Amino acid sequence: MQKKVLTEQSIYYGNVSMPKHWDIDRTELSHYILQSNLTDTKLKFSKTFDKLTTYIRDFINLKHNINLINKSTWGNIYKPNETTIPLLNIDPVDLRNSPDFTMLYGVEVKECNVRIHFDDNRRKGRSWDIKLENNMFIMFPSTNIYYITNNQKDSLNFVQTITYEYI
Amino acid sequence: MAHFAKISENNEVLVVLTLNNVDMHNADGVEDETVGQQYLETHNNWPAQMWIQTSYNTFRGTHNNGGTALRGNYAGIGMTWDEDDQIFWPKKPYASWVKHNASASWKSPIGDAPELTEEQITQNTPADENTLSTHRWHYVWNEENQTWDLTNDLA
Numbered sequence: 001m002q003k004k005v006l007t008e009q010s011i012y013y014g015n016v017s018m019p020k021h022w023d024i025d026r027t028e029l030s031h032y033i034l035q036s037n038l039t040d041t042k043l044k045f046s047k048t049f050d051k052l053t054t055y056i057r058d059f060i061n062l063k064h065n066i067n068l069i070n071k072s073t074w075g076n077i078y079k080p081n082e083t084t085i086p087l088l089n090i091d092p093v094d095l096r097n098s099p100d101f102t103m104l105y106g107v108e109v110k111e112c113n114v115r116i117h118f119d120d121n122r123r124k125g126r127s128w129d130i131k132l133e134n135n136m137f138i139m140f141p142s143t144n145i146y147y148i149t150n151n152q153k154d155s156l157n158f159v160q161t162i163t164y165e166y167i
Numbered sequence: 168m169a170h171f172a173k174i175s176e177n178n179e180v181l182v183v184l185t186l187n188n189v190d191m192h193n194a195d196g197v198e199d200e201t202v203g204q205q206y207l208e209t210h211n212n213w214p215a216q217m218w219i220q221t222s223y224n225t226f227r228g229t230h231n232n233g234g235t236a237l238r239g240n241y242a243g244i245g246m247t248w249d250e251d252d253q254i255f256w257p258k259k260p261y262a263s264w265v266k267h268n269a270s271a272s273w274k275s276p277i278g279d280a281p282e283l284t285e286e287q288i289t290q291n292t293p294a295d296e297n298t299l300s301t302h303r304w305h306y307v308w309n310e311e312n313q314t315w316d317l318t319n320d321l322a
Binding site: 017019020021022047050051058059061062 | 182211212213244245
């Protein structure tokens with residue numbers, strides 16, 4: 001008896017472990033996210049952003065043999081006790097130009113929960129919850145709907161999203 | 168053209184980049200690895216000491232064109248940098264195999280596979296260009312028994 005895996009839905013997550021003294025400057029990223037949200041402009045490119053996205057690409061390639069290229073990026077600020085609307089980063093009528101993976105990075109977060117929905121054959125609408133922490137990333141297929149919740153009442157949550165296409 | 172391997176904190180090769188030779192020239196116009204490392208740190212946001220020069224023409228401790236071998240093997244993604252021995256190691260093929268520094272390769276605990284006999288070599292060779300060989304003899308490592316097993320792929 002043999003088995004062929006036709007497709008796989010995986011979630012990759014972990015901390016961004018940069019070399020000593022080369023940590024991601026999360027204060028700078030949160031500054032750019034705030035600036036981009038206030039001025040309603042694109043997130044500014046920075047060396048810090050490049051460090052982050054290169055780390056993700058390099059290690060996903062090394063550990064999982066998935067070769068990624070950047071599609072787009074943006075940053076969000078979530079208010080205390082806020083739950084987002086269902087988020088989906090593909091355009092169902094323009095799949096050709098849609099990303100393959102969505103990566104969430106915890107820039108400055110506290111009690112931040114991510115709920116990712118998936119279908120397990122006929123068992124549709126299942127979900128998996130994971131807590132997003134500072135300097136942590138979560139990457140999953142962009143075809144999955146997800147929600148982000150700020151589960152506390154004291155501070156804002158800053159989350160950076162980067163979408164990728166694999167080649 | 169020079170090649171540099173970007174390594175992780177665990178000494179795994181993440182990526183290999185090429186660099187113009189002039190980008191690693193020092194003030195005297197001589198190629199200097201540290202200059203190349205500094206260039207890569209500036210332009211690729213990764214610490215200079217974690218960029219290690221590697222030679223495209225080096226394989227198993229020898230240089231293909233008769234030059235000087237550099238660091239055992241040309242680095243590739245997933246290989247491991249050994250700072251003590253100054254060698255890029257490929258993945259260990261079997262748990263029992265050990266490092267052989269002179270050839271920058273892994274060896275079985277009982278050494279290389281035995282040579283094929285004249286008869287086996289003859290059987291591996293097609294009689295002429297219109298026929299196929301009758302056998303395909305070669306030795307395969309048997310990790311369980313720690314032996315080299317003679318195998319014929321065409322059997």
